[in-house]
Amino acid sequence: MSVISPELLTRFDVSGPRYTSYPTADRFVEAFGEADYIQVLHQRQSCRVGQQPPLSLYVHIPFCESLCYYCACNKIITQHKDRAATYLRYLTKEVILHSQHLGQGQPVSQLHLGGGTPTFMSDEELGQLMAMLRAHFTFVPGGEYSVEVDPRTVDEGRLAVLAALGFNRLSFGVQDFDPAVQKAVHRIQPTEQVFQLIEASRRLGFESVNVDLIYGLPMQTTASFDRTLEQIKRLRPDRIALYAYAHLPDRFKPQRRIHAEDLxxxxxxxAMLARALDALTEAGYVYIGMDHFALPDDPLAVAKRQGRLHRNFQGYSTQADSDLIALGVSSIGRVGATYSQNAKTMDEYVDALDQGRFPVVRGLALSRDDLIRRSVIMALMCQGHLQFESIDLAWMVDFKTSFAKELLLLEDLQAQDLVQLSETGIQVTPTGWFFVRGVAMVFDRYVQADQSRHRFSKII
Ligand code: SF4
Structure with a gap:
């Protein structure tokens, strides 16, 4: 029997946010700017030692050598490798500004290098980047230090450099092994090459290897995607992220090169999703939630069993809620009760730093209502259940009165076996876990007030 039937997947296929933040980034406002950001950095700095939330870093490297047609990321396609060195100088300026406001040597327990393509940078540049970060922050032992890797840009030697630089997690963008699909999305990477790289990662002692897959790409069929899944099962990465391709050519220009008739x-x-869920669970993977799978002994699967999952801009995480300093063009951070986003264009980003300013161009100071709803949404998204009392005590509210309207909406989902309501709380059912963001959306004040849900990707 299927883990989840195609009928159910179709029935609940509505658009919804992914809740890597709440409120979601489309709610950020330009009224939030540099002065607000500096204020929240100072608030963090003035916390007593030991009372500050842990610190994470995200560094966005926007460059890619060639364009993947499905791309919806903020990236710059260029062959000019020298752009990385200039960018590194600006990242350094941005880090120095942070040290001035936060103090030197703040302990960091999580680092993620994303893009774009972080491995667009040469080994020397990556070494300089890490040395620069280490000069201003203290990377604690046992932290999670991860980097996104485009298999087309690395070999075993480069992976060894990443290990020597202190990275202990890798995430490979694979998407699909089928040559016709790779050709249709303009991303050719031979299967053998990916196998060799992942085997090398194991030899080099990386603690966790993730592979990203996408279903819904042009030229994909259930048969071709089954073959990709077979290969993934042989490869046996520790984690798998399985994303749905959302074809939005009006919003993402590269997607205009994809022919709609090939989709x-x-x-x-x-059907591809239903078969993938079956294939991966049969192969022993645990469905973590929201597109993520992990082997049972992976820390993410252990955290799920123990009710210790968290959620941040990279998806599910084992790390407790931390302040996130986001560096680089377009990156989004979270400090205290605020979110902030850097300039999306390189010109704006560079201009601000040349003037000695943080390149923050928008963000949000969360209201008390936002914060309460964020706790509710994250409890549902991460634990799959919520005790009313936990919110009552943490926020001095009466949940059932404050969320009477939402509880009424949940009755509908209860009738469809997605949640169970009791006197004391909400439990997401095993079926509901596959559509958990639809449950979370009930508590999203903005979505409920907004009819134009088509702005978000489909739930599946
Ligand atoms: S999908 Fe990744 S590698 Fe491809 S163009 Fe977009 S950011 Fe670059």
Whole structure:
């Protein structure tokens, strides 16, 4: 029997946010700027030692050598490798500004290098980047230090450099092994190459290797995607992220190069997801939630069993809620009760730093209502259940009165076996876990007030 039937996947396929933040980034406002950001950095600095939340760093490297047609990321396609050295100088300026406001040597327990393509940078530049970060922050032993790797840009030697620089987690962008699909999305990477790199990662002692897959790409069929899944099962990465391709050519220009007639139909897409869920769970993977799978002994699966999952801009995490300093063009940070986003264009980013300013261009100071709803949404998204009392005590509210309207909406989802309501709390059912963001959306004040949900990707 299927883990989840195509009928259910179709029935609950509505658009929804991914809740890597709440409120979601489309709610950020330009009224939040540099002065607000500096204020919240000072608030963090004035916390007594030991009372500050842990610190995470995200560094966005926007450059890519060639364009993948499905891309919806903020990136710059260039062959000019020298752009990385200039960018590194600006990242350094941005880090120095942070040290001035936060103090030197703040302990960091999580670092993620994302993009774009972080491995666009040469080994020397990556070494300089890490040395620069270490000169201003203290990386604590046992932290999670991860980097996104484009298999086309590395070999075993480069992976060894990443290990020597202190990275202990790798995430490979694979998407699909089928040559026709790779050609249609303009991303050719031979299967053998990916196998060799992942085997090398194991030899080099990386603690966790993630592989990203995408279903719904042009030229994909259920048969071709089954073959990719077979290969993934042989490869056996520790984690798998399985994303749905959302074709939004009006919003993402590169997608205009994808021919709509090459895309699998909605029902094929649903079949691919249902088969992937079956194949991966049969192969022993634990469905963590929201597109993520992990082997049972991976820290993410252990955290799920123990109710210690968290959620941040990279998806699910084992790390407790931390302040996130985001560096680089377009990156989004979270400090205290605020979110902030850097300038999306390189010109704006560079201009601000040349003037000695943080390149923050928008953000949000969360209201008390936002904070309460964020706790509710994250409890549902991470633990799959919520005790009313925990919110009552933490926020001095009466949950059932404050969320009477939402509880009424949940009755509908209860009738469809997605949640169970009791006198004391909300439990997401095993079926509901596959559509958990639909449950979370009930508590999203903005979504509930907004009819234009088509701005978000489909739930599946
Ligand atoms: S998908 Fe990744 S590697 Fe491809 S263009 Fe976009 S950011 Fe670059």
């Amino acid at each position: 699998p139909s909605g029902s094929t897409k649903v």
